[in-house]
Amino acid sequence: MFDIIPQKGGLSIVEGFYCDGVNCGMREGDQPDLAFIRSDAPCDISAVFTTNRFQAAPIRHFQRYGEDFQTDFILINAKNANAMTGKRGIEDIDSIFAAIGTKHPMTNPVMSSTGVIGYPLPVEKIVAGFDTFDLNARDSAHAAEAIMTTDQFPKELAFEVALEDGTGFRIAGICKGAGMINPAMATMLCFIVTDADIPKAEMDSLLRESVDHSFNTISVDGDTSTNDTVMLMTSRKSGNYQKEAFKMALDMLTHQLAMMILRDGEGANKVVAFEVSGAKTKEDAIKASKALSNSLLVKTALFGEDPNWGRIASTIGASGIACDEELLVIRYEDLIVYSREFPVLDAAREAKAAKIMQKSSYKIHCDIGLGEYSHTSYGCDLSYDYVKINADYRT
C-alpha cells in the first residue's frame, strides 16, 4: 500500500532541482518567456517527442546526445519554436550553450522551445536573459508561466508518495499547451522531475506508457506540432522507489496535467470524455473515440449544447470501424439518447440530454455492441474564440 498526496509548490518540492523564469524580451510585457530547470548533479533523463516529421531543432539537438545520457540543465523558451530552421537551428542552440556555459558549467545541456515556426532564435536576447536568472531559485510558478503560449493559466502539479515502510519520494511537473493538441502525442511541453530511485529502463518505459494514456488521449484541434516534448528527470535523492507507486503517481500526474491542457484548450469551455466500448478491435475503439474528439461537427454541437446525437452516430459511421446501427447505443452520462429500441429522442429525454450538455465536463459513451475493446479520448468544444485565437495567432 502507498499514499499519493497532492502538494503545493510544483517542481520546487523535489529535492535536487532548481528552476526560475524571467522575461528576456521575446514576449512583450513582464510575463517571463525564458525558464530553466537544473539539477545540482547530472541526472538520468527520459523523453518522448512529437511524431511530426519536421522535428524542431531542440529535439534534434537532444537526440544528438544519443540514447542514454545525463544532463543537469534544461533551458526552455516561449514565443519561438526554433522549428523549420535547418542546421542553423541547432547551431543557435550550440551558440547559446557555449556562451552561458562559460558563466555556469553544464553537463549535456538540453533545450526546449515553443512558439512560432520558421524564425531563428534571438540568441543574444536569450544569452542576456540567462544573466537575470536566479540559478538557486526554486520558482516553479515563474517557470510554468515562462513556457506558456496561448495558455490562459500556468500548469503545475506535485505529489508526495508515501510508501508503506514510512519512506517515500516526490514527483512534480509543469506543462504548457492550449492549441495544436492532438492524440498523436499531445502537442505540448511537459517537464517532470522526481527524486525517486528509479532504474533508467523503467523511466523510459513508464514514461512512454504514461504519455499514451494521458497526453495522447486528448485533442483540442487535431493538429500535431513540431515541438511536442515530455521529459522526465530524476535526482534519485530520496533513495526510495517502488514501481507500482511510481507508476500510479506518474500516471496521475500526466493525466491531470493533460486535463489541465484540455480545460485550457483554445476557446474551449467544456471537457468531454468520449468513451467507446464494445468495439471489435482495440484499433477500432481508438479510431472511433479519436474521431469523435476531433470532429468539427461534434465539437460545434458541444459548444451549442445541442443534443444532436446524429452527429455522434455519423462520426462513428464515418470513422471506418466495424459497426451496425442496430447494435449501437449512445449515452450522455447514463442517459440513452440512441438505441434501436429508443431511436427517437422524445421531448423529456431531449431535455435531460440538453441539461447534461450544459455541464462543464461530462461523458459521451458509445457502445458498438460488437466486441470487448474500449478506449476513451478526451476533447473539448469549438467556440468562436478558437477561431479568433487562431486567426490572429502571430499578431
Place this chain on the structure above:
Amino acid sequence: MFDIIPQKGGLSIVEGFYCDGVNCGMREGDQPDLAFIRSDAPCDISAVFTTNRFQAAPIRHFQRYGEDFQTDFILINAKNANAMTGKRGIEDIDSIFAAIGTKHPMTNPVMSSTGVIGYPLPVEKIVAGFDTFDLNARDSAHAAEAIMTTDQFPKELAFEVALEDGTGFRIAGICKGAGMINPAMATMLCFIVTDADIPKAEMDSLLRESVDHSFNTISVDGDTSTNDTVMLMTSRKSGNYQKEAFKMALDMLTHQLAMMILRDGEGANKVVAFEVSGAKTKEDAIKASKALSNSLLVKTALFGEDPNWGRIASTIGASGIACDEELLVIRYEDLIVYSREFPVLDAAREAKAAKIMQKSSYKIHCDIGLGEYSHTSYGCDLSYDYVKINADYRT
C-alpha cells in the same frame, strides 16, 4: 474535336426529364423542401454513395433494387436525412411510393434525403406534397432550391456538347452541400441527367472517376455524412455519344459543382487549392493535400489572412508522409514563402504573401522534393460563422 458550351436552365435543357420543387411543410416559410426528377421512360441510373457505415435508409432502399436497374422517378427531400432510422426508414419510403404510385405509375422509384439524423420521415406531409407537384414542369431552379439545407444559394449547371459531326448531347446537374463536406466522398447530394447514348458500364466507371476527381477532392470540415449521393441518369434521347467528350463534360460539371459547394462552405469566405507535388507516392500526395485542407490551424490562418507558413509545414510533417525540411518548398501562388534557401519570410515577401491571402481564391503549393507524385485538394477557411451555423444547426 468537340465543344462544351455552358447553358442556362439547369436540368430543364435535357430531353426527356421533368423536375419541380414544392414546399410540403417540412421547412418553415415558402422555400421548397420536396423535389422530383422524373423521366418519361425508364432510364439507366448510376450512383455513388457515402462511405459512412451508417448509410441512410434511402441509400439502402436504392441498393435493394440490385446492381443494374432502370428507374423513372427520383424523389428528394430536405430537412430530414432518414438516417439511423432502421427498418422503419425503408418501410416509410415504401409507404410513400405505395401512396403516390396510385396517382402516378412509376418504375423502381428511388429516394434521396438530407437533413437531421434520427427522426422518422413525415410520410403524410410528403405524400400530400406530391399532389402539389406539376409533374410536367421543367423547373430546375425550384428543384435545386428544394434540396438545400444550410446552402446559401442553389447550385445547378448545364452543358451542351457539340460533336465534330454536327450532332451532340446535353448534360446537366443540380447539387446541394455546404457542411459535412469531406474528401471521403464529398458530403452532398448531386443529381445529373443526360441525353447521351452512353453504355451503362461507362456511366458507372466515368461517374466513379469523376466523383474521385471532383467531390472527393473538397473539404469543408472533414466530416462525412450518412447520406452522400451522386446519381447520373440518361434518357439516351439524343442518340449521340462520344466517350472523350462525355467524360470531359461530366468532369467539368462535377468539378464546377464541387467548387460551388466549397464556395458555399458553411461560413467560408475563401476557396484554396492545396497542391502537393514531388511526393514519394501517390498515397503520400493525397494524404498531405487532404491533411492541409482539413487542418483547423491552416483553416483559421486562411481566415485570418496570416501568411503563417509554419502551419502548412507542420501539417505536412504531421501527416505521416515521407518528407524532409531541407527539400520542402512552399509557395503561395508563385511566391516562395519557405525553402531551405529562403527559410525566413522577410518583410517584403511577407507583404506579398499577405496580399495573396486576401484573394477569395488562390493556390498553396507544397513541393516535397522526393518523387514525382502530386495531388490537389480544395479547402476553405474556417470562420466564426462556421461555429455559429453548426452550434445552432437544429434550431
